Amino acid sequence: MNTVTLYHWEPNANSGKPMLALMEKGVAFDSHYIDMLNFDQHKPEYLAINPQGTIPAMTHGDRVLVESTAIMEYVNEEFDGPALMPADARARWRIRWWMKFMDQWLAPSFSMFGWKFFVGPNALAAHGQEKIEEQIARIPLPERQTAWRKAVFGLFSEQEMAESGRRISVGIRMLEEELGKREWLASDAYSLADVNGFNLAYAMPLSQPHLANDDLTPNIMRWLRAIYRRPATRDCWKLGRTPMASRVEILEQDYIPPKDESEGISSGVR
Amino acid sequence: MSMILYHGEPNGASLAVLAALGESGAEADCKAIDLLAGERHTIPGLTQAVARDMGVEGEGPVLVIDGEAMTESVFIAQFLDEAGANTLQPKDAYAHWQMLMWCRRVTERCAPAAAFLGCRAHARPSLDAAALGRIASPDLRARWEAVQAGDYPQAQVDDSLSKVRDTVKMVDDQLADDRDWLMGPLTIADFETFGWLVGMVDVVPDAFAGKDRAAAWMDRVRARPSVQAALARATVSAPQNSWAPGPEINRWG
Numbered sequence: 001m002n003t004v005t006l007y008h009w010e011p012n013a014n015s016g017k018p019m020l021a022l023m024e025k026g027v028a029f030d031s032h033y034i035d036m037l038n039f040d041q042h043k044p045e046y047l048a049i050n051p052q053g054t055i056p057a058m059t060h061g062d063r064v065l066v067e068s069t070a071i072m073e074y075v076n077e078e079f080d081g082p083a084l085m086p087a088d089a090r091a092r093w094r095i096r097w098w099m100k101f102m103d104q105w106l107a108p109s110f111s112m113f114g115w116k117f118f119v120g121p122n123a124l125a126a127h128g129q130e131k132i133e134e135q136i137a138r139i140p141l142p143e144r145q146t147a148w149r150k151a152v153f154g155l156f157s158e159q160e161m162a163e164s165g166r167r168i169s170v171g172i173r174m175l176e177e178e179l180g181k182r183e184w185l186a187s188d189a190y191s192l193a194d195v196n197g198f199n200l201a202y203a204m205p206l207s208q209p210h211l212a213n214d215d216l217t218p219n220i221m222r223w224l225r226a227i228y229r230r231p232a233t234r235d236c237w238k239l240g241r242t243p244m245a246s247r248v249e250i251l252e253q254d255y256i257p258p259k260d261e262s263e264g265i266s267s268g269v270r
Numbered sequence: 271m272s273m274i275l276y277h278g279e280p281n282g283a284s285l286a287v288l289a290a291l292g293e294s295g296a297e298a299d300c301k302a303i304d305l306l307a308g309e310r311h312t313i314p315g316l317t318q319a320v321a322r323d324m325g326v327e328g329e330g331p332v333l334v335i336d337g338e339a340m341t342e343s344v345f346i347a348q349f350l351d352e353a354g355a356n357t358l359q360p361k362d363a364y365a366h367w368q369m370l371m372w373c374r375r376v377t378e379r380c381a382p383a384a385a386f387l388g389c390r391a392h393a394r395p396s397l398d399a400a401a402l403g404r405i406a407s408p409d410l411r412a413r414w415e416a417v418q419a420g421d422y423p424q425a426q427v428d429d430s431l432s433k434v435r436d437t438v439k440m441v442d443d444q445l446a447d448d449r450d451w452l453m454g455p456l457t458i459a460d461f462e463t464f465g466w467l468v469g470m471v472d473v474v475p476d477a478f479a480g481k482d483r484a485a486a487w488m489d490r491v492r493a494r495p496s497v498q499a500a501l502a503r504a505t506v507s508a509p510q511n512s513w514a515p516g517p518e519i520n521r522w523g
Contacts, residue, residue, distance in 0.1 A: 063364050070370045090335065096345040106380070108521055160521070166408070174320060176336035181517055188445040219323050 004029040007049060008056040009036045011236045013107065013114075014068040015056045016199040019239065021072040021192065023232035025081035029058075031239060037123040039135040064143045069099050070194050078221035084192045088242040091187035098178075098186045098193045102200050105258060113207065116154040116161065117264075122243065123152055172211045172220070175201065179219035183226075190230075200229045203247040209259035216258060225251050272297060273298040276313055276332045278305035279512035280500040283330035283343035286465035288503065290347035290458060292496025294354030298333065302505060305329045305514035306395045311404040313339070323406035327377070328385065328413065329514035337338070344373045347458045358458045365453065372452060372459045376466060377517065380437040383430035384466045385516020390422045391473045392511045410475065413515040434470050434490040438484055441467070447484040450490060464491040469510035 002239055006022065006029050008015035022029050034040040034055050041053045050057035050066055059076070065071045073128045076084045081229055123132060132152055140144045149155060156164075175197070178185060186193035202224055204212035214221050228251040237248045250256065275291060277284040285304075291298055303309040310329055316322065317337030325341035333340040333349070340346055347366040351358040360366045395418055403410040416422070441463060444452050452459045468488065471478055478485060491497055506512060 060364075065364075065367055067371060067374065070367055070374065073370060074363050074367040079365060088338075090338075091350065093340055093345050093349040096348065097325070097340070097342055100326055100342060100345070101324060105324070159455050163409075163521075174324065210396070 002061045005032060005059045006030070007032045007034050007046065007180060008239075009034055009059070010242055011199075011240050012244050013111065013199055016055050016066040016236065017196055018058055018071040018075060020195045020199065020232060020236045021075045023236050024190075024195065024230070025075055025079050026067070027075065027079045027081065033239075033241065037127060039138075042135070042139055069103055069192075069196060072195065076192060084190070084195065086187045086189050086191060088187070091191075094137070094186040095191050095193040099196045102171075102196055106167060107200050109167040109171070110207075112156055112160065112164040113168065115151040116156060118244070120152050120154045126185060149188070168208060169211055172208065172217060174205065176217045176220050179223050183223075190227075194223070194227060198224065198233070201249065202228070205256045206247055206250050207264050208261075209264050210257075210261040213256045213258045221256065228252075241256060271335060274302050274334045275300045276310065276334065277301070277503075278303065278310075278329065278331065278514065279506055279509040280504050281390070281469050281509045281512045282465050282516065283327055283381070284465075285497075285500055285509075286343045286458075286461045287331045287333075287345050287346045287350070288500035289461040289465070289494065289496045290358060291404070292499050293358055293456075293461075293494075294350040294356075296350045296354035298350075300503065302503060306393055306512070308395075308397050308401040308404065311406075312402070319406075326517055327381070328410055328515075328516040328518070342377075344377060344458060344462055345460065351458065358456065358461075359489060360455065360457065362451065365470070369453050369457050369459050373462050375389050375440070376437065376463050378520065379433045380463070381466050382517040382519045383433035383437075384470055385513060386422070386519065387428045387434065388469050388511075388513030389417045389515060390427070391513075393417055393513045393515075395514070409518060410515065411517060417515050429519070431474055431477075434467075434474045437463070437467065438470075438477040438481050439489060442484040445487055450487075452487070456494075457494040460487075460491050461497070463499070464488060468492075469513065471510070 004022070004027060006018055008031065010016070011019050034046060036055060040046055041055050047053055049059065049064065052066060054066055056068055056071065058071050065074055072120055085095060136145050136148045139148060182188055184190050184194050185197050202222065205221070212220055228248065237245050240246065275287065277288055277300060280288055300301070310322065310332060313322065313332060313334065314333065315337055316339050319339050321341040322332050322339035327342050330341055330343050331346065333346050340349065348359065360369055395414070397414065397418065402414060404410055405414060441452065451457065452463060501509065
């Protein structure tokens with residue numbers, strides 16, 4: 001009666017947040033893989049669940065929830081299992097602050113680079129330009145069509161890419177500094193901020209090898225490896241079906257040296 | 271644990287937090303600062319300034335505890351509530367999710383639009399190069415420079431007008447079942463929404479035309495002793511016209 005169903009794409013970014021939160025809490029859920037690059041999210045059967053066509057979405061009984069970070073807060077409050085928010089009100093404030101900063105300021109910049117150098121090219125390789133054009137043409141709202149074309153075909157302006165690059169660089173520096181203050185990102189115990197942050201940052205040593213590595217950002221690398229070692233993280237990333245999720249295996253290396261920026265691009269994984 | 275709340279005139283994010291402080295019963299030393307003079311960037315005694323420097327909200331209030339700057343009005347309000355009377359957030363997880371989603375719609379869509387239009391109508395700052403240089407975040411500094419230059423592209427004006435109209439309609443629709451407050455019980459959502467909309471009544475009057483339920487709700491919020499106490503902190507006659515650069519408009523549209 002009160003079963004949980006999660007509609008998600010890869011364990012990555014927004015989809016990965018509620019996936020990992022549910023697994024950390026030990027909540028059993030029905031997993032519905034939505035192939036975003038096959039535009040499953042615009043199909044009538046999914047729009048019947050979430051009319052906005054955004055991923056992820058979660059149902060719990062007759063409740064429908066959207067927005068990954070807000071879903072995580074619901075999961076933490078609703079279900080038994082380890083607390084992913086601490087009792088201390090100031091630590092909770094810090095967790096919320098970092099999640100908003102990552103969701104609204106930093107993640108869109110990572111996303112722009114991710115689409116330009118990884119998701120877009122992979123989508124083209126997997127489905128072909130013609131099929132993707134057809135799928136985009138079926139999206140009802142013209143501005144959403146424009147946004148999808150921009151993402152899949154990497155049509156970002158130089159200015160947009162430069163600003164995103166600046167933010168990625170600043171954001172990595174901020175994460176490194178914050179993780180120098182304590183074991184976890186925003187509180188003394190593992191929290192939703194770490195679940196959120198890992199989904200944003202796990203592939204940084206591959207995609208940003210000149211900015212995130214064991215020499216320049218030892219605290220980030222310690223933090224990423226600690227989260228990767230958690231059983232819930234291992235189980236969660238097993239639900240990935242594409243090369244995107246397998247990027248997480250970089251964290252099995254004990255030492256990751258700095259590499260040139262171009263290696264992040266040329267490896268096709270940026 | 272002593273708390274100092276640095277706040278602007280009671281409008282926008284500052285009004286929302288001052289009201290939440292009043293409701294919470296938490297004790298904080300309130301210090302008024304002139305946001306439009308850049309005084310938020312010269313707050314003394316900060317040992318951890320990252321939230322002041324890099325907060326998404328822009329020129330909102332800053333709560334300082336043990337040298338740590340705390341920003342983002344919804345999260346400060348949650349903190350004050352949780353440290354105090356704990357009455358402003360639903361205890362049911364789903365109702366809490368609904369409140370958080372409401373607040374996100376307001377902070378992500380309404381707040382950037384209101385700050386943009388409010389600045390366009392009322393803000394005439396004149397920070398010199400040194401004061402601009404103290405703004406740590408280049409994207410916030412760019413929003414200041416646009417306000418100082420009077421640079422308000424028409425496409426953003428139109429987009430912002432439509433976002434304010436959408437928010438007022440959302441409020442009016444939400445009250446259709448004759449509830450008193452947006453979430454049923456009084457919550458942070460009422461103060462956050464009121465804070466950003468009260469200054470839009472004169473700037474986008476058509477948004478409020480015929481929205482009687484929204485107007486009656488605004489009267490109810492305004493009548494709360496916490497809001498009256500916040501408004502009494504004003505040092506100008508029309509605090510709803512006090513604006514400073516706010517959150518950025520979503521880069522992905």
